[in-house]
Amino acid sequence: MKFITLLVSLLVLAGCASGPRIDTSHPSVNQDNRIQFVVVHYTSASLERSLALLTRGEVSSHYLVGDDKNATIYKLVDENRRAWHAGESEWQGRTWLNSSSIGIEIVNPGFTDTPTGRVWYPYSEAQVQSLIFLLKDINKRNGISPRQVIGHSDIAPLRKLDPGPLFPWKRLAEAGVALWPNEQAVAREQARFAAQLPSISWFQEQLSHLGYTTPQTGELDVATRHVLAAFQMRFRPTLFDGTPDAQSAAILQVLNQTK
Template sequence: MKFLFSAFLLLLLAGCASGPRLDTSHPSSNHDNRVQFVIVHYTSASLERSLALLTHGQVSSHYLIGDDASGTIYKLVDESQRAWHAGESEWMGRTWLNSSSIGIEIVNPGYRDLPTGRVWYPYTAAQVQSLVVLLKDISKRNGIDPRNIIGHSDIAPLRKLDPGPLFPWKRLADEGLGMWPDAKAVARYQVQYASDLPSITWFQEELAKLGYPTPQTGELDVATRHVMAAFQMHFRASLFDGTPDAESAAILRALNHQ
C-alpha cells in the first residue's frame, strides 16, 4: 500500500503542470544507515515456542537461529522495519535501540537454577557458525562497527542477562565481529592495577567510554554493579559478580586504548 501511494504521488507530481516539480538532482551526503547496532539475545524457550512468541507475541526480532543440526536461520522481520527486541536500552549514548538496530534471537534455554547453583546452557557449533555467517552479511551490507555488535545485557544491564556467559564473544571477535582485548596488554595493565586499583569514578568513566550506560556517581551503587557485571560477563565470563578488580580494570583499559 505504501509503495502504491508513493508511485501515485510521483505520477501526480510529474503529470500536474501547475503543481510542484520533484527535483532529485541535489542528493545530500549528510546521512548514514538506519542500522547502527546488532543485538544478540537468547530466547529462553524452545524453537516452537520462540517462533510463536516472536511472530504473534509482544516481542519480535529480525532473525531467529534455531537449535536444529544445521542452525537454520529464520527471517522474521525485514531489516527495513523496526523489530521489538531491545526495549529500554542504551549503547554509546544512543537510547531506545529498537529504531537503530537489528535483533538476532538464538534458541537457547538460558539458565536453570539448581540447589548447587546456576547452570547455563551452551550454544551449539551449528548455531555459532550460522551466527557468524549472518553477522558477516549484516555487517558488510550495513557497515556495522564491530564495537556495536553487542548483547542484550550490554544495552540493558539492569534488566537482562542474555546472551549469557557461555556466548562465544571471543570467537566472534576473531572473525572481526565484535570487540576483544589484546591479551598482552591486559596482562601488562593487570600488574599495574594489582597494587593500585583505580577509583570507582575511573571505572564508571571507562565503562561509559566503552559504550555501557553507566551512572557517574563516584559510588559503587546497584546500577554500577549491574553494569560492571554485564561487562565482566561479556569479556571475562569466569567471574561476573560486579566487583571492580585489577583484571576488570586491565580489560577496560586495553579495550579503550586499542
Template sequence: MKAIITALLLLTLAGCSSGLRIDRSHTSVNQDGRIQFVVLHYTNAPLERSLDLLTHGEVSSHYLIGDSPATVYQLVDESRRAWHAGDSQWDGRTWLNSSSIGIEIVNPGFIDTPTGRVWQPYTEAQIEALIALLKDIVKRNNIQPRYIIGHSDIAPARKLDPGPLFPWKRLADAGLGVWPDARAVAQQQARFSVNPPSISWYQQQLARFGYAIEQTGVYDVSTRHVLAAFQMRFRPQRFDGVADAQTAAMLQVLNSR
C-alpha cells in the same frame, strides 16, 4: 457537452496537481545508514514457542536462529523496526529498536538447580550460522565491530542474554566484535594490582566503552550491574560485579585500542 468538457478539464488539473516532482540531483554528504547496531539475544524458549512469540506476541526481531537444525528465519524486514531492545542505551544512543537489527538465538538461557545456576551452551551450527549472518549484515550496513552488542550490554540492570557461554571472542576473531589482547591485559593487571583505580575511574571507563552508567563516584547497585555485564562478556568465568584489577585492565586495554 459543456459539462463533459468541464469534467475532463477538472480531471486533467487534478492529475497535474497530484504529480509530485522531486529533484534528486543534489545529495548531502552528511548522512549514514539508519542501522548502526546489531543486538544479540537468546530466546529463553524452544523453537516453536520462540516463533510464536516473535511473530504473534508483543516482541519481535529481524532474525531468529533455530537450534536443530540451525535455520535462519527472517521475521522482520531490515528496513522496518523490530521490538527487541526495549528501554536500552549504548554509546549515548537510546531506545535502540529504531537503529538496530535484532537477532534472537534459540537457547533456554539457564536452569536454576539446587546446586546453582546452570547455563546452556549454543550449538556449533548456531554459531556458524550467526557468523555468516553477521558478516552479511555488517557488510551491507557498514556496521562497526564495536557496535555488535548483547542485550545485557544495552540493558544491564534487567537483561542477561546472550549469557556467559556466548562466544564473544570467536566473533571478535572473525572481525565481528572487539576483544582485549591477553598480553596487554596481563601487563595492565599487574599495574592495577599495585595501584587500584577509584570507582569514579571505573564508571568513566565503562561509559567510554559504551555502557549507560551514572557518574556517581559510588559503588552502587547500578555500577555493580554494569560491571557484571562487562565481566560476563569479557570474563565469563566470574561476573560478580566486583571491581578488581583484571576488570580494570580489560577496560583499559579495550578503551586504548
C-alpha cells in the same frame, strides 16, 4: 467559451494530481545508515515456542537462529523495518535501540537455577557457525563494525542477562564480527593495576566511554555493580560479580584504547 474554461480546469487539476517535481540531484553528505548496531539475544524457549513468540506475540526480531542440526536462520522481519527486541535500552548515548538496530535471537534455554547454583546452557557449534555467517553478511551490508555488535545485557544491564556468559564472543571476534580485548595487552595492564586499583569514578567513566549507561556518582552503587557485572560477563565470563578488580580495569583500559 464554456469548452475552453472546462479545458483549462482539467489541465489545472491534472497538474495538481501529478504533484510537484521532486529533484534528487543534490544528495547530502551528512547522512549514515539507520542501522547502527546488532543486538544478540537468547530466547529462553524452544524453537517452536520462540517462533510463536517472535511472530505472533508482543516481541519480534529480525532473525532467529534455530537449534536444529544445521542451525537454520529464520528471517522474521525485514531489516528496513523496526523489530521489537531491545525494549528500554541505551548504548553510547542512544536510547530505545529498536529504531537503530538489527535484532538476532538464538534458541537457547538461558539458565536454570538449581540447589547447587545457576546452570547456563552452551550454544552449539552449528549455531556459532550460522551466527558468524549471518553477522558477516549484516555487518558488510550495513557498515557495522565489530564494536557495534552487542548483547542485550550490554544495552539493558539492570534487567537482562542474555546472551549470557557462555556466549562465544571471543570466537566471533576471531571471525572479525565482534569485539574482544588483546589478551597480552590486558596482562600487561593488569600487573600495573594490581599495584594501584583505580577509583570507582574511573571505572564509571571507562564503562561509560565504552558504551554502557553508567551512573557517575563515584560510589559503587547497585546500578554501577549491575553495569560492571554485565561488562564482566561479556569480556571476563569466568567471574562477573560486579566487583572492581585489576583484571576488569585492565580489560576496560585496553578496549577503550582499541580503535
